[in-house]
Amino acid sequence: xxxxTLSSGINAEYGIAGTVVFSYVTVIPAxxxxxxxxxxxxxxxxxxxxxxxxxxxxxxxxxxxxxxxxNYEWVRWLLIxxxxxxxxxVLTLTVWKVLSQxxxxxxxxxxxxxxxxxxxxxxxxxxxxxxxxxxxxxxxDNSTTPT
Numbered sequence: 001x002x003x004x005t006l007s008s009g010i011n012a013e014y015g016i017a018g019t020v021v022f023s024y025v026t027v028i029p030a031x032x033x034x035x036x037x038x039x040x041x042x043x044x045x046x047x048x049x050x051x052x053x054x055x056x057x058x059x060x061x062x063x064x065x066x067x068x069x070x071n072y073e074w075v076r077w078l079l080i081x082x083x084x085x086x087x088x089x090v091l092t093l094t095v096w097k098v099l100s101q102x103x104x105x106x107x108x109x110x111x112x113x114x115x116x117x118x119x120x121x122x123x124x125x126x127x128x129x130x131x132x133x134x135x136x137x138x139x140x141d142n143s144t145t146p147t
Contacts, residue, residue, distance in 0.1 A: 017129070024121055025054045028114070032095075035110075042101045053094055057118070060087045061125070068130045080126050088118045 029050030036043050064083045068076050092115045099107035 017125070020121070020124070021058065024117075025051065025058060028117060029054050032110070032114070043098050045098045053091065057087045057091045065125070065129075068126075076126070076130055080122060084119055084122055088115055088122075091115065091118055 030047060033045065033047040033050050036045065060083055064079050067079050070076065092111050095114055096107060096111050099110060102110075
């Protein structure tokens with residue numbers, strides 16, 4: 001949990017997060033560009049454009065991840081919904097606009113897959129880094145103590 005780690009020190013497991021983000025920002029745009037190139041698509045989107053799009057969509061993760069340190073679960077979920085709406089919205093609307101020259105069914109499938117991958121990344125971060133592992137314990141009822 002990132003909020004617990006910030007109070008206790010940086011852990012080496014956050015290298016996994018770097019690997020996931022780097023893979024997401026490079027592999028998915030490369031696959032999208034490669035697929036459109038392979039189809040000889042009329043969509044005017046280059047690899048540099050898709051890399052930039054994904055990079056810009058992830059910039060919102062920085063302020064949201066700082067706000068996710070707030071220790072109220074309902075606030076965290078509201079922030080996650082805001083992140084999905086803004087970051088995912090920019091990604092899907094941009095891809096949809098770029099793919100407007102493609103057949104509508106193909107454009108819809110590609111856009112939905114990219115949106116699902118984006119939501120999966122956001123939920124992965126939420127579950128892996130911002131889910132509280134500590135539970136509040138309450139004193140137990142000791143009414144059965146021996147006399």
